[in-house]
Amino acid sequence: MxxxxxxxxxxxxxxxxxxxxxxxxxxxxxxxxxxxxxxxxxxxxxxxxxxxxxxxxxxxxxxxxxxxxxxxxxxxxxxxxxxxxxxxxxxxxxxxxxxxxxxxxxxxxxxxxxxxxxxxxxxxxxxxxxxxxxxxxxxxxxxxxxxxxxxxxxxxxxxxxxxxxxxxxxxxxxxxxxxxxxxxxxxxxxxxxxxxxxxxxxxxxxxxxxAPTPHTQPGLSAVLRRHAEQSLAAAIPLHNWLDLFRTALASLYDETVPTLAAVARRMAVSTRTLQRRLDEHDTTWSTEVEGARRDHITHLLHGTDLSIDAIATRSGYADARALRRAVQRWYGTTPAALRRTGRLPNDPPVPGAPPR
Missing domain, CATH: 3.90.1520 (H-NOX domain)
Incomplete structure (x- = not known):
């Protein structure tokens, strides 16, 4: 789409x-x-x-x-x-x-x-x-x-x-x-x-x-069309510096809990420059980390069989209770219910969730 x-x-x-x-x-x-x-x-x-x-x-x-x-x-x-x-x-x-x-x-x-x-x-x-x-x-x-x-x-x-x-x-x-x-x-x-x-x-x-295409396989075109649509839906448009920052932040979240210094190194800028650029885009480090954490947790809930405790650890929370409180704040539900409903990560968050 x-x-x-x-x-x-x-x-x-x-x-x-x-x-x-x-x-x-x-x-x-x-x-x-x-x-x-x-x-x-x-x-x-x-x-x-x-x-x-x-x-x-x-x-x-x-x-x-x-x-x-x-x-x-x-x-x-x-x-x-x-x-x-x-x-x-x-x-x-x-x-x-x-x-x-x-x-x-x-x-x-x-x-x-x-x-x-x-x-x-x-x-x-x-x-x-x-x-x-x-x-x-x-x-x-x-x-x-x-x-x-x-x-x-x-x-x-x-x-x-x-x-x-x-x-x-x-x-x-x-x-x-x-x-x-x-x-x-x-x-x-x-x-x-x-x-x-x-x-x-x-x-x-x-x-x-x-004329018929040589060696064509019945049904393959339909598979490719679906794949094309899915690829476009999953694509990450980079329009400006903030898009690049969010891509760097998300990539680090796949490896570890990101720090300001780690993202600054990934983007080849100083931490002071990074904070200044975030301010220029009317956002903050804490707001962006919260948004990236929300996306990361939602992906783990839908894309893995990890326990809630394991997801909390991977996401930098002290324990599962802290994770449950965060999910309740973002989506108005529990992690288990979120996993059952299959809500997509890019669905509109409930009011009060960090803007993305």
Whole structure:
């Protein structure tokens, strides 16, 4: 399910592709390494969603030193099957490539910013037109690169589904014709590329996309769709510094009862800076620890068979009675009842619980 929190973020997998491309083109890391979501613990965690502004900035820096045509070709080349996780397999595992790309369009938010990016698929007689719409606030060169890459990615996944290279009938790009576009000719495998078009599209023969996908497994698409929805629901959108802090705090809670100094070390800042940043975000260390503790305990109650005493010990409480008092304050019930009801950790807490 797409929530408001997912808007303005993209998958960490997509951001990794942008970082790798920037490195390949020799873009100095000091220009982007400080951006939100690029710390290794976030960039390499597929549950984290990077701020879309981070990927945009990397694309803009890259197209200062490389042509947008070369960047789109390199991004497509890097996007081997599996690079974008379950989204890739939605395309390649459906009964036909057309059904797969429809699934991919419906679940584009798994990889892209649902606030700015959409896919549209239309059937026009014997042709299928796939368009990509990107409404992000980008520089011209970066926008061209991202849109051209999107078409290259769709073509690659459809070809992988069909297990043969599918050559489009036509490609249209909402971009001025570059001086050289050899990279695009190689990328799409056709000279039928129209520039300065009103939309960014790629058109295939319907017969190419409706032929059965080789070796497809009945029922697999439904499993992948459910997995895609669950993955998006479990994702951690990183919009700002407070999101990064909460991610660091939660990760430490999985290992031990966190301390201010430990979280400061994880975030590579001083304890004084950490407290100041919390104050700037109108929260406090104690409030955040209480919220993280609540989430941690609720996960343990629902996801493990640990006793209440063991959960109290793992959560830093003196005994089970202290844990029971906390759960009563947060949810208005007992730990045992909370475990029986199966209340989800991200359900709205009762009034009086710490804000998250």
């Amino acid at each position: 797409i929530s408001q929190a997912h808007r303005g973020t993209t998958s960490s997998a997509l951001t990794r592709l942008s970082v790798n491309a920037a490195q390949r083109f020799g873009i100095p890391a000091h220009g982007y390494a400080h951006l939100l979501g690029l710390a290794p613990e976030h960039l390499n965690d597929d549950l984290c969603r990077t701020p879309a502004a981070t990927g945009i900035r990397i694309a803009e820096l890259t197209t200062v030193h490389a042509s947008w045509t070369d960047l789109s070709a390199l991004l497509t080349d890097q996007s081997g099957i599996g690079a974008l996780g379950v989204w890739d397999y939605l395309v390649t595992s459906a009964p036909t490539p057309l059904e797969g790309i429809r699934d991919a369009a419906a679940h584009l938010a798994i990889v892209a910013d649902p606030g700015t990016d959409t896919m549209r698929i239309t059937e026009d007689g014997e042709q299928v037109v796939i368009s990509h719409v990107n409404e992000a606030d980008l520089t011209y060169e970066a926008a061209c690169a991202i849109r051209a890459y999107a078409l290259g990615l769709y073509q690659r996944r459809l070809s992988e589904a069909a297990q043969r290279r599918l050559v489009p009938l036509r490609v249209t790009l909402a971009a001025k014709a570059p001086r050289r576009h050899d990279a695009l000719l190689e990328l799409y495998g056709t000279r039928a590329i129209d520039f300065e078009a009103p939309a960014t599209t790629v058109t295939f023969l319907a017969s190419d996309l409706t």
